[in-house]
Amino acid sequence: MSARDSILARLHAAPIAEVPALPDVKAWFDAHRRNEDTDQRITRLRAALEAVKTEVHDVSATDWLEVLLRIAAAKGLRNLLIGTDTPHGDVLEARHPENLTLIRYTDAIDSWRDVLFDDIDASLTLARSAIAEIGSLILWPTPSEPRLMSLVPSVHFVLLDVATIHADFHSAITTEGWKDGLPTNALLICGPSKTADIQQTLAYGAHGPRELVVLLRHAENADQGAAA
Amino acid sequence: MSQVIKIHPMEDFKERSRGVLNDPGQRKNFRGAMDFLMAKRRAQFPDQDELQGLRDLGSAIRRYSLAHLPRLLEQLEAKLTANGIQVHWAQTPDEANAIALGIAQRVKAKRIIKGKSMVSEEVGFNHAMEAAGIEAFESDMGEYIVQLAGETPSHIIMPAIHKTKQEIAKLFADEIPGVAYTEDVDALIRIGRKVLRRKFADADIGLSGVNFCVAETGTLCLVENEGNGRMCTTVPRVHIAITGIEKVVEKLEHVPPLYSLLSRSATGQAVTTYFNLISGPRKPGEKDGPEEVHLILLDNGRTQAYADEELRETLKCIRCGACMNHCPVYARIGGHAYGTTYPGPIGAIISPHMLGLDATYPLAFASTLCGACVEVCPVKIPITDILVRLRNEAQARPDSIDATLRGSGAARTTAGTAVWGVWAQVYSKLGLYKLASWFMSRGRALSPTEQGAWTRSRTPLIPAPKRLRDLLKDRKR
Numbered sequence: 001m002s003a004r005d006s007i008l009a010r011l012h013a014a015p016i017a018e019v020p021a022l023p024d025v026k027a028w029f030d031a032h033r034r035n036e037d038t039d040q041r042i043t044r045l046r047a048a049l050e051a052v053k054t055e056v057h058d059v060s061a062t063d064w065l066e067v068l069l070r071i072a073a074a075k076g077l078r079n080l081l082i083g084t085d086t087p088h089g090d091v092l093e094a095r096h097p098e099n100l101t102l103i104r105y106t107d108a109i110d111s112w113r114d115v116l117f118d119d120i121d122a123s124l125t126l127a128r129s130a131i132a133e134i135g136s137l138i139l140w141p142t143p144s145e146p147r148l149m150s151l152v153p154s155v156h157f158v159l160l161d162v163a164t165i166h167a168d169f170h171s172a173i174t175t176e177g178w179k180d181g182l183p184t185n186a187l188l189i190c191g192p193s194k195t196a197d198i199q200q201t202l203a204y205g206a207h208g209p210r211e212l213v214v215l216l217r218h219a220e221n222a223d224q225g226a227a228a
Numbered sequence: 229m230s231q232v233i234k235i236h237p238m239e240d241f242k243e244r245s246r247g248v249l250n251d252p253g254q255r256k257n258f259r260g261a262m263d264f265l266m267a268k269r270r271a272q273f274p275d276q277d278e279l280q281g282l283r284d285l286g287s288a289i290r291r292y293s294l295a296h297l298p299r300l301l302e303q304l305e306a307k308l309t310a311n312g313i314q315v316h317w318a319q320t321p322d323e324a325n326a327i328a329l330g331i332a333q334r335v336k337a338k339r340i341i342k343g344k345s346m347v348s349e350e351v352g353f354n355h356a357m358e359a360a361g362i363e364a365f366e367s368d369m370g371e372y373i374v375q376l377a378g379e380t381p382s383h384i385i386m387p388a389i390h391k392t393k394q395e396i397a398k399l400f401a402d403e404i405p406g407v408a409y410t411e412d413v414d415a416l417i418r419i420g421r422k423v424l425r426r427k428f429a430d431a432d433i434g435l436s437g438v439n440f441c442v443a444e445t446g447t448l449c450l451v452e453n454e455g456n457g458r459m460c461t462t463v464p465r466v467h468i469a470i471t472g473i474e475k476v477v478e479k480l481e482h483v484p485p486l487y488s489l490l491s492r493s494a495t496g497q498a499v500t501t502y503f504n505l506i507s508g509p510r511k512p513g514e515k516d517g518p519e520e521v522h523l524i525l526l527d528n529g530r531t532q533a534y535a536d537e538e539l540r541e542t543l544k545c546i547r548c549g550a551c552m553n554h555c556p557v558y559a560r561i562g563g564h565a566y567g568t569t570y571p572g573p574i575g576a577i578i579s580p581h582m583l584g585l586d587a588t589y590p591l592a593f594a595s596t597l598c599g600a601c602v603e604v605c606p607v608k609i610p611i612t613d614i615l616v617r618l619r620n621e622a623q624a625r626p627d628s629i630d631a632t633l634r635g636s637g638a639a640r641t642t643a644g645t646a647v648w649g650v651w652a653q654v655y656s657k658l659g660l661y662k663l664a665s666w667f668m669s670r671g672r673a674l675s676p677t678e679q680g681a682w683t684r685s686r687t688p689l690i691p692a693p694k695r696l697r698d699l700l701k702d703r704k705r
Binding site for chain 1: 260261264265278281282285288289291292295296297298301302305317318319323367368369370373386387388389391392393396413414416417418420421424425426428429444445447453454455456458459462463465473478479480481482483484485487488495498499500501502503504505506507508509510511513514515516517525527531534535536537540
């Protein structure tokens with residue numbers, strides 16, 4: 001008998017005196033969810049992000065680019081990794097920023113791994129949405145904006161449209177229908193990488209980005225409702 | 229670089245415990261760390277009603293998942309396979325290592341970079357790989373530190389909790405070429421980051437554990453702060469995940485409550501920096517991510533726990549470590565004294581299934597049964613009830629129906645059985661009790677001054693000059 005069949009046979013043979021009912025997770029979240037509008041969610045998200053040393057900036061659909069370039073200049077960044085075929089990447093490229101080299105993630109990582117690890121200062125990705133309750137950004141990496149963009153460069157810029165902020169993790173999963181199709185990799189990110197493994201002393205910049213910069217992009221016409 | 233700790237808890241547990249108890253430095257480290265972690269957790273649960281409601285929900289999800297475990301494992305396997313993740317089953321640590329080694333040899337791997345995985349510690353993964361000439365390098369900062377020191381983790385969440393920054397500073401200066409002694413924690417982390425970044429880039433395989441497997445979507449969920457878990461699961465061309473068979477939940481919506489309980493109970497964080505959901509290898513058109521993803525599902529005694537409804541509760545554990553953070557015994561003796569991969573209260577109740585009760589029963593007795601672990605367990609495992617059950621199992625007659633575990637009856641001795649047999653007779657027969665207590669009180673002067681383990685740190689037990697019944701009789705007069 002294979003290991004699989006042996007293990008399953010032992011599990012099937014075990015007594016189950018009472019089969020528990022399916023837990024009602026939705027009811028628990030419904031009962032504990034705060035009834036908040038977009039502004040309240042933004043406030044909560046911002047507070048949670050800033051509590052873990054994330055830089056948060058309010059930007060508009062028109063000025064986000066200039067804000068980003070200003071921050072990049074202040075940090076002395078030499079280059080910025082951007083995705084391929086993304087509206088924000090295209091806008092950035094059309095701007096032809098001075099003193100900031102834009103690098104497109106065009107080739108598979110296998111051919112330029114060392115460059116990514118050693119020579120890229122920062123990256124920019126778009127968040128799919130966010131979660132106010134736990135102060136987390138949701139990223140669904142795509143072929144246009146691959147996984148390592150949010151991990152390897154020391155500074156990670158994230159553009160987040162404020163209308164996409166969910167109340168909690170459960171509503172993000174259910175509203176966006178995650179169970180019907182997840183990407184290869186989905187991520188929740190709430191700050192720069194960190195560790196407290198040396199004498200419980202918190203230190204940022206463990207293995208992933210040392211800095212996380214969130215650009216909260218507000219629509220010009222602010223009558224958009226928040227995500228469910 | 230790694231070493232295999234020989235598991236001899238029965239022989240060495242008390243000796244190791246005494247060693248730590250007599251070391252003021254280590255005791256201070258553990259006391260400070262436990263106080264820190266307890267305060268952090270407390271601050272995360274200001275609302276007791278919310279906490280208890282969430283614990284009820286977490287417990288219900290884990291109990292439901294275990295009740296349906298074989299079905300969920302089959303569903304998980306089918307879904308993962310459809311997603312392109314290769315599933316392997318291992319009954320023993322040797323089988324798990326052989327599977328990983330087979331993959332490593334097929335892809336001609338020389339270097340494996342590891343994210344935090346207690347199951348890999350459980351199977352002795354590093355040693356098995358190194359015996360085959362493959363480097364297995366730890367990348368979690370705490371794990372990296374203990375590997376560099378040739379030690380094993382002393383805590384399941386904070387592996388290097390027993391070390392001071394001065395010890396780590398000296399370790400880095402001694403073991404990492406070109407590194408000068410510094411006690412600055414940020415500088416120490418920068419040193420670790422620099423060494424390990426190169427390891428991530430050069431590794432052939434990344435190994436990780438799994439916090440939750442989701443059956444309905446075929447997803448592996450990993451919880452972490454450092455980013456090393458993401459590195460291990462994204463940079464190398466092959467990712468091997470290894471986990472116990474009990475880690476599966478049915479629905480994706482079952483994850484948020486457990487994730488909340490895990491991060492708040494473990495390190496007192498509202499949420500960890502990263503929550504990583506992996507549902508497949510790199511797809512055509514994708515530019516990074518591993519080309520192969522494997523999941524090794526390990527039994528190693530878990531089916532023994534599963535066979536018994538009371539002991540099955542052990543498998544609800546989500547490995548937050550809150551039970552050890554709040555345990556008065558763990559806080560004094562630390563993780564290494566236990567001699568097992570999983571220390572503390574959860575270690576005392578899970579290790580007998582992995583190593584046999586004969587090798588681990590002293591751990592079940594190393595508890596005051598104060599219940600602090602039960603109070604804080606986020607999934608409400610009745611740890612003290614299980615400890616008492618294991619004590620009884622350890623004393624059971626090996627051929628009796630009460631002996632249900634590997635190694636049951638290991639604590640049973642002829643002398644012990646005789647003493648407790650006499651005790652049972654005396655305490656169940658009134659005449660005999662009266663007679664025995666009369667002789668004890670009158671012969672108290674003959675009480676031995678050496679009373680074994682009792683008098684090692686206490687004054688001898690001497691019966692009272694008058695029995696309770698004599699005192700009551702005097703009072704009536």
